[in-house]
Amino acid sequence: MQGYRTLLGTAVGEYEEKHSRFIAEIKPVSNEEEALAFIKEQKSKYWDARHNVYAYRLLGDECRFSDDGEPHGTAGKPVLDIITGRQLSNVCIVVTRYFGGILLGTGGLVRAYSEAARNAVDNATIAEMGLIDKFSLHCDYQQYNRLLPFFAKYDVNINDTVFLEDVIINFALSNEKSESFLLALTDNFAGKISAQKEGQIFAPVNIIKNNID
Known part of the structure; x- marks a missing residue:
């Protein structure tokens, strides 16, 4: 997996x-436990509401939804469809309904739950998460001065630098650029500097303030 879309808040x-x-509230979650905790929290917050419908989708396309007493297929699935339609993962939406005394019918319920969920997503800050490789390397001070402009060329993010007898640099860059970066590092420094891969993480690579695309 190279990336996915989720929320920043x-x-x-x-x-x-x-x-x-x-009332639709949407929240980023990392796993089913966090999703279920958020659902429980919302049900407690809106304890006096007629329905607390929910849907969540995790990485790997693991999905779950509930109509919470509404007619089958009129609530939870439409909310999930908003999540999948916006290509979001690791998110949970809970839509609370306060009954107004008038029955909405099947079509009305689908529309209402969909619109509430859509409005929540439209109000969210969406992050496109990319795979980031983490590295460390050792170099002398002369090499360090040459490395800085080289790092800038490849959009390297320096996380930490330790100045001792030699210099230790901990840095990260996009997985898509790692291979070309390592080859260029070898070429530019005649093989005298090598970077050790320390791991991988997902991190925001693009922020979408209004996800209405």
Whole structure:
């Protein structure tokens, strides 16, 4: 997996139809445990509501949803469809409904839950997560001065530098650039400097303030 879309924080969206109020809250989650904890939290927060519908999607396309008493297929699945339609992963949406006294019918429920969830996503800050490789290397001080402009060319992010008898640099860069970077490092420094890979993480590589695309 090279990347995925998720949230940088929570967001809220609302929708009202025939006096029924729908409050959608969306939150990033890392696993099912976090998703279930968020659902429990929202149900406690809106304990007096008629329904607390939810849907979540994790990496690997692991999905789960609940209509929470609404007619089958009118609530949880439409919310999940908003998540998958926006290509989001590791997110959970809970849509709370305060009943307004008028039945909405199947089509009305699907529309209302979809719109509430869509509004929450539109209000969220979306992050495109990319795979980042982490490295460390040792060099002398003369090599260090040459490395800095070389790092800038490859958009290397220096996380930590330790100045001792030699210089130790801990840095990270996009997985897509790692191979060409390592080859260029060998060529530019005649094989006298080598970087050791320390691991991989996912990190934001692009921020979308309004995910309405």
